[in-house]
Amino acid sequence: NESVMAEMAKPEQWAIQMGDYANTRYSELDQINKDNVKDLRVAWTFSTGVLRGHEGSPLVIGDMMYVHTPFPNKVFALDLANDGKIVWRYEPQQNPEVIAVMCCDTVNRGVAYADGMILLHQADTTLVALDAKTGEEKWKVQTGDPSIGETNTATVLPVKDKVIVGVSGGEYGVRGRVTAYSLADGSEVWKAYSTGPDDEMLVDPEKTMHLGKPIGPDSSLNSWEGDQWKIGGGTTWGWYSYDPDLNLIYYGTGNPSTWNPSQRPGDNKWSMTIMARDADTGMAKWFYQMTPHDEWDFDGVNEMILTDQEIDGEQRKLLTHFDRNGLGYTLDRETGELLVAEKFDPAVNWTTGVDMDPESETYGRPAVVAEYSTSQNGEDTNTTGVCPAALGSKDQQPAAFSPKTNLFYVPTNHVCMDYEPFRVAYTAGQPYVGATLSMFPAPDSHGGMGNFIAWDNVNGEIKWSLPEQFSVWSGALATAGDLVFYGTLEGYLKAVDAETGEELYKFKTPSGVIGNVMTYVHGGKQYIGILSGVGGWAGIGLAAGLTNPNDGLGAVGGYAALSDYTELGGQLTVFELPGDAPVEG
Numbered sequence: 001n002e003s004v005m006a007e008m009a010k011p012e013q014w015a016i017q018m019g020d021y022a023n024t025r026y027s028e029l030d031q032i033n034k035d036n037v038k039d040l041r042v043a044w045t046f047s048t049g050v051l052r053g054h055e056g057s058p059l060v061i062g063d064m065m066y067v068h069t070p071f072p073n074k075v076f077a078l079d080l081a082n083d084g085k086i087v088w089r090y091e092p093q094q095n096p097e098v099i100a101v102m103c104c105d106t107v108n109r110g111v112a113y114a115d116g117m118i119l120l121h122q123a124d125t126t127l128v129a130l131d132a133k134t135g136e137e138k139w140k141v142q143t144g145d146p147s148i149g150e151t152n153t154a155t156v157l158p159v160k161d162k163v164i165v166g167v168s169g170g171e172y173g174v175r176g177r178v179t180a181y182s183l184a185d186g187s188e189v190w191k192a193y194s195t196g197p198d199d200e201m202l203v204d205p206e207k208t209m210h211l212g213k214p215i216g217p218d219s220s221l222n223s224w225e226g227d228q229w230k231i232g233g234g235t236t237w238g239w240y241s242y243d244p245d246l247n248l249i250y251y252g253t254g255n256p257s258t259w260n261p262s263q264r265p266g267d268n269k270w271s272m273t274i275m276a277r278d279a280d281t282g283m284a285k286w287f288y289q290m291t292p293h294d295e296w297d298f299d300g301v302n303e304m305i306l307t308d309q310e311i312d313g314e315q316r317k318l319l320t321h322f323d324r325n326g327l328g329y330t331l332d333r334e335t336g337e338l339l340v341a342e343k344f345d346p347a348v349n350w351t352t353g354v355d356m357d358p359e360s361e362t363y364g365r366p367a368v369v370a371e372y373s374t375s376q377n378g379e380d381t382n383t384t385g386v387c388p389a390a391l392g393s394k395d396q397q398p399a400a401f402s403p404k405t406n407l408f409y410v411p412t413n414h415v416c417m418d419y420e421p422f423r424v425a426y427t428a429g430q431p432y433v434g435a436t437l438s439m440f441p442a443p444d445s446h447g448g449m450g451n452f453i454a455w456d457n458v459n460g461e462i463k464w465s466l467p468e469q470f471s472v473w474s475g476a477l478a479t480a481g482d483l484v485f486y487g488t489l490e491g492y493l494k495a496v497d498a499e500t501g502e503e504l505y506k507f508k509t510p511s512g513v514i515g516n517v518m519t520y521v522h523g524g525k526q527y528i529g530i531l532s533g534v535g536g537w538a539g540i541g542l543a544a545g546l547t548n549p550n551d552g553l554g555a556v557g558g559y560a561a562l563s564d565y566t567e568l569g570g571q572l573t574v575f576e577l578p579g580d581a582p583v584e585g
């Protein structure tokens with residue numbers, strides 16, 4: 001989109017949740033740098049008035065900041081020239097019954113901006129376009145049906161004259177898809193399912209590629225038994241990226257339904273898959289399935305970070321992805337060629353690695369360790385000590401990339417689980433989970449449940465790793481000031497040296513941080529903004545008042561100790577350096 005591209009090109013703004021179309025979460029701003037970051041102080045704060053998990057971040061366009069909340073999905077337009085005075089607020093009316101069909105807290109990963117409009121995709125799947133200046137509704141459209149478990153938590157991707165949206169509900173048997181709507185009036189332009197017949201998936205069996213070969217007819221249907229694909233998940237609740245030169249959008253699909261693998265023999269294509277699609281038509285250019293026949297709930301929806309880097313002496317267009325399954329993948333984003341697949345979490349034990357031999361029958365597939373195969377161990381058997389746990393070595397928390405260091409900065413989980421699948425019947429609008437879990441810190445490690453790591457995506461290596469007591473559920477920010485920022489579940493905002501990982505600053509905000517760090521300039525001065533408000537799957541114990549370690553899809557476990565550090569409550573905290581804006585020169 002021309003307007004989105006123009007707004008994103010201004011480093012003083014934060015015009016899209018991911019920082020840019022490439023999802024790098026990198027800022028050129030360098031007033032705040034590794035020498036002065038120790039002087040950071042709070043400039044102003046804003047309470048959202050909403051409890052539960054605050055994911056995503058504010059946007060900044062011109063003098064205005066846009067802050068969103070979890071359910072009921074309020075939006076505030078704040079005047080930056082006036083310490084955040086409220087210019088308008090939008091409070092949608094939503095049926096609270098939608099909360100019962102949201103798997104992992106009532107989060108929302110933020111609004112988007114395009115053509116003078118703020119785009120909000122509500123929990124109940126209402127997509128609404130608001131006038132950015134006045135908050136007035138321009139149009140709205142229903143993208144899904146909450147009565148069958150379809151909800152939304154993701155942000156949306158504006159591309160050219162369209163806006164692309166996903167759907168949540170893999171734990172309710174929802175069939176995943178992405179849909180493109182016209183930015184002008186909200187009318188539907190194309191829809192591409194994650195599973196099912198080629199025409200509904202927008203797949204061309206001759207032209208859509210998989211690991212260098214045409215995908216062939218009915219590739220999805222042939223990988224399921226019967227009609228299970230119709231209630232088979234593959235939802236699309238993660239982050240979206242876009243390459244304007246290739247005109248391709250990239251995103252991942254989630255877990256196949258149910259979590260009981262014995263109920264769905266086969267590879268369950270194309271759940272757990274990276275998809276590259278033409279932005280105008282939705283036609284699939286290439287797919288890569290990371291976890292065929294998932295046995296652990298390793299949704300493949302985490303962000304795709306697009307970079308141009310040298311690999312084996314050749315400049316290539318790359319896509320880097322940190323999957324829930326614990327492997328960091330590097331692919332050629334033009335062709336879908338698999339270049340690197342290595343563990344970014346030392347705990348990972350379900351696989352010995354991915355077959356990288358293009359001549360092999362099992363090319364591109366992970367080798368599964370029998371002991372940790374919940375499918376081989378079968379229904380009603382507790383498979384113990386699987387690493388990572390169902391929330392993966394990384395969940396929704398997005399990583400950042402700095403072109404100055406060529407490193408990726410990845411907020412990770414360091415958690416293992418016991419997993420017991422059981423037979424479950426499908427009832428529309430009811431949980432369709434089919435497994436019980438318990439989660440605990442990775443054994444034989446530092447005792448904590450997270451690491452914040454720097455990753456080399458060409459060599460597939462961890463450069464440095466900072467142990468954290470809890471999963472790092474916050475999105476990272478890298479800046480030209482040679483800094484990397486992230487938040488922690490206890491509530492800290494931290495700044496570390498991008499080269500060495502040395503901690504240079506920390507500040508305890510009022511609640512646990514699962515939001516993403518952003519930065520902007522106003523009045524010539526650089527600011528750092530972060531939403532706190534504990535929740536999400538890792539913080540659901542606090543968010544939903546759960547105390548039993550096996551509640552909340554088993555997530556509470558080791559996270560119960562969070563209550564020793566923090567409480568609920570949504571707040572934006574904005575940081576600055578002391579003194580006036582530096583004089584331009």
Ligand SMILES: O=C(O)c1cc(C(=O)O)c2c(n1)C(=O)C(=O)c1cc(C(=O)O)[nH]c1-2
Pocket residue numbers: 055103104105107152153154167168169170171235236237254255297299390391395396535536537538
């Ligand atoms: O399959 C799905 O549709 C779906 C949706 C969501 C969501 O919309 O938040 C999550 C998950 N799965 C999931 O598996 C998961 O670990 C998860 C964590 C979170 C979160 O925001 O903390 N959401 C979700």
Ligand SMILES: [Ca+2]
Pocket residue numbers: 170171254255297299
């Ligand atoms: Ca899921």
